[in-house]
Amino acid sequence: MTPNLFGLLVEAALYTVLLSAISIVIGIAIGMGVASARASSHLALAFVARVYVSFFRGVPLLVQLLVIYNLLPAVGINVPSDVAAVVGLSLCTSAYQAENLRGGFLSVPKGLLESADMLGLTPWQQLVRIRAPIAFRLTLPAVVNEAILILKASSLVSVVGVVELTRMAQDLANSTYAPIQLYSAAGLLYFLINRVVAGLGAFAERRMAWGRR
Amino acid sequence: MNFDVGLLIAKAPEILNALGVTIMAWLIGLVGACIIGFAVAVARRYGPRWLNGLLFGYVEVFRGTPFLVQLFLLYFGGPYAGLSLDALPAGLMALSVYGGAYFSEVFRLGFEGVPRGHVEAAECAGLSRGQIVARILLPEMAVLVLPASVNLAVVLLKETSVLSIITVQELTFTASAIGTEFYAFVEALFVLALGYWGLVEFAAALGRVAERRLARFAVS
Amino acid sequence: MTNAISVKSLSKSFGKTQVLQKINLEFPAGAATCVIGPSGSGKSTLLRCLSFLEEPDSGTIEVFGEPLGFTEDAQGKRARIAAARLRKVRAGIGMVFQQFNLWPHMTALGNVSAALKLVRKLPRAEAEDRAMAQLTRIGLEARAGHYPSQLSGGQQQRVAIARALALEPKIMLFDEATASLDPELTGEVLAVMRGLAEDGMTMVIVTHEIGFAASIGRVIAFLDHGQVLTSGGPQEVFGKPRHPRIEQFLDTYLDRGAAMLI
Numbered sequence: 195m196t197p198n199l200f201g202l203l204v205e206a207a208l209y210t211v212l213l214s215a216i217s218i219v220i221g222i223a224i225g226m227g228v229a230s231a232r233a234s235s236h237l238a239l240a241f242v243a244r245v246y247v248s249f250f251r252g253v254p255l256l257v258q259l260l261v262i263y264n265l266l267p268a269v270g271i272n273v274p275s276d277v278a279a280v281v282g283l284s285l286c287t288s289a290y291q292a293e294n295l296r297g298g299f300l301s302v303p304k305g306l307l308e309s310a311d312m313l314g315l316t317p318w319q320q321l322v323r324i325r326a327p328i329a330f331r332l333t334l335p336a337v338v339n340e341a342i343l344i345l346k347a348s349s350l351v352s353v354v355g356v357v358e359l360t361r362m363a364q365d366l367a368n369s370t371y372a373p374i375q376l377y378s379a380a381g382l383l384y385f386l387i388n389r390v391v392a393g394l395g396a397f398a399e400r401r402m403a404w405g406r407r
Numbered sequence: 408m409n410f411d412v413g414l415l416i417a418k419a420p421e422i423l424n425a426l427g428v429t430i431m432a433w434l435i436g437l438v439g440a441c442i443i444g445f446a447v448a449v450a451r452r453y454g455p456r457w458l459n460g461l462l463f464g465y466v467e468v469f470r471g472t473p474f475l476v477q478l479f480l481l482y483f484g485g486p487y488a489g490l491s492l493d494a495l496p497a498g499l500m501a502l503s504v505y506g507g508a509y510f511s512e513v514f515r516l517g518f519e520g521v522p523r524g525h526v527e528a529a530e531c532a533g534l535s536r537g538q539i540v541a542r543i544l545l546p547e548m549a550v551l552v553l554p555a556s557v558n559l560a561v562v563l564l565k566e567t568s569v570l571s572i573i574t575v576q577e578l579t580f581t582a583s584a585i586g587t588e589f590y591a592f593v594e595a596l597f598v599l600a601l602g603y604w605g606l607v608e609f610a611a612a613l614g615r616v617a618e619r620r621l622a623r624f625a626v627s
Numbered sequence: 628m629t630n631a632i633s634v635k636s637l638s639k640s641f642g643k644t645q646v647l648q649k650i651n652l653e654f655p656a657g658a659a660t661c662v663i664g665p666s667g668s669g670k671s672t673l674l675r676c677l678s679f680l681e682e683p684d685s686g687t688i689e690v691f692g693e694p695l696g697f698t699e700d701a702q703g704k705r706a707r708i709a710a711a712r713l714r715k716v717r718a719g720i721g722m723v724f725q726q727f728n729l730w731p732h733m734t735a736l737g738n739v740s741a742a743l744k745l746v747r748k749l750p751r752a753e754a755e756d757r758a759m760a761q762l763t764r765i766g767l768e769a770r771a772g773h774y775p776s777q778l779s780g781g782q783q784q785r786v787a788i789a790r791a792l793a794l795e796p797k798i799m800l801f802d803e804a805t806a807s808l809d810p811e812l813t814g815e816v817l818a819v820m821r822g823l824a825e826d827g828m829t830m831v832i833v834t835h836e837i838g839f840a841a842s843i844g845r846v847i848a849f850l851d852h853g854q855v856l857t858s859g860g861p862q863e864v865f866g867k868p869r870h871p872r873i874e875q876f877l878d879t880y881l882d883r884g885a886a887m888l889i
Binding site for chain 3: 303305306308309310311312313314315316319323324327328331402404405406
Binding site: 248249251252253254255256257260261264265268342346347348349350352353360363364367372373374377378380381384385388389 | 467468471472473474475476477479480483484487488565566567568569571572579583586587590592593596599600603604607608
């Protein structure tokens, strides 16, 4: 394993992190929307949200990626593979985040919202200032977990031609005939990235302890 | 874009065969993962300390890296280490090892979740080690680990689709091939979504039935 | 003396249970009215109706002449008042809860100043100044930067009171404000409440602290099974000869400060 090769892997690893980070952020945003829809009093909206969650959690990510990659051009929408990858990852994770957030929102004690009511906060203010921060804190462990899952799942976008870490390892393995070294190195990099994310999650949890040890 | 039912009907045997491969890979992988997971959990709990450390490493590595990379390592890298496997056996082995790491954590938590007091009461009553495990530990564990196990089973089912990348002829591989060959992506998507979605719901339903049946063992 | 709150024929049931039955009560302005009674008598429900956290099934509530929640015309037809109007009426009412309900992700100062920033739309500096003034008034200015999890129960409840007072309400509602506190901590909260009463705040206090109620309340209302058994000054309600039901009720509270009344 020459430094050159490892350097290429590290570069690809950074791209993996970038793709995953974008997908995680978009996924959380969409997930919040879906979670709100799920809790909505409009029955049709809530039903659609339930189906959405069920679909993106029930169908394998690889299938979702293949669909986006193959189906969109068929209807005339041509997207670069990287965009298709991010779209696929975001949609998939949004369903899981929606479930995480749903649990969080339900756990916000009613009394905290009643006192907000009494002080005159509008429903929107209550959502943004009270429910969201508290729900987020409650769901933080699950959100961090999901982030790690996305980092691992991003390996599948290699299939639609995105040159992230797995694809780079594949290409290099094919040209150097050293699959064991390259896939092991790639695995190591994934492992390290996940460790860092877990550490960041723990740090965030401590920051949001709000006075507790 | 129209929906060619005729194509689906013509290709039905192929599709059903592929579905069979998926189910078989899933079940074999699941059983393998459970066996490995259980063995690891037991070894970690009752074995020597150095073994616990080693197995902890196994669990962390296989949970912290993508399944695809593990699969590639085994299938493409294996021959260089003297382990030449065909696609399907390689896939099954990779699934079992990957799933095993996750199951070992589930079982480990299950072991710890059974209150010590129950085991102590059994010891005082004179039950043998084997009897305690079979009649107290395992039944109480079963109800504790069931929800997580069902979730893991669903995860493994979806991971079988990754085997298509090393050309195992399961559902994703076959449906995608039909889709590209006949430019019939809608039909392919339909088959895939239905197949996996259906299996997942089926597994979840089985899980709920099992949960109800095991409720009487629940540790309250 | 004008009435701050006027309750007419208020009824409320939860499912099959009739919790409040045609309650008629007047709450005088500038004074404390204490609502007491056994568990399940409906006192908390009555208070929550006064803040419209529970919606009464029938009857009307008027706050300084403004209808709260519903208007009822001569034929008994009800009409819901607009949400904005409801918020306006509620703006003059402050509420203190048994569970404090401080927001865990904000400091004491943050909790007290939040409504000033969000509802009154005051600039940050002014909001925090006013909040600090309130905290100083109850003696907790040193704790302004602490989170609720770092405060004792008594301190949390006092912050909750400051939070409600920050909006300068005309009426303060207290829903069993000391019921969740360890006995040593109730004193500090009751002292704050006494201070408010002495300053002439209109208060409605639902409480189990009978001795406190007798000493602070200008009007005592005794609720039993959803009805006002009797109401009037402390002398009327507690002085002998007492209504037998009140006698029975006080028996259970002999150890809790009611002894002085016997």
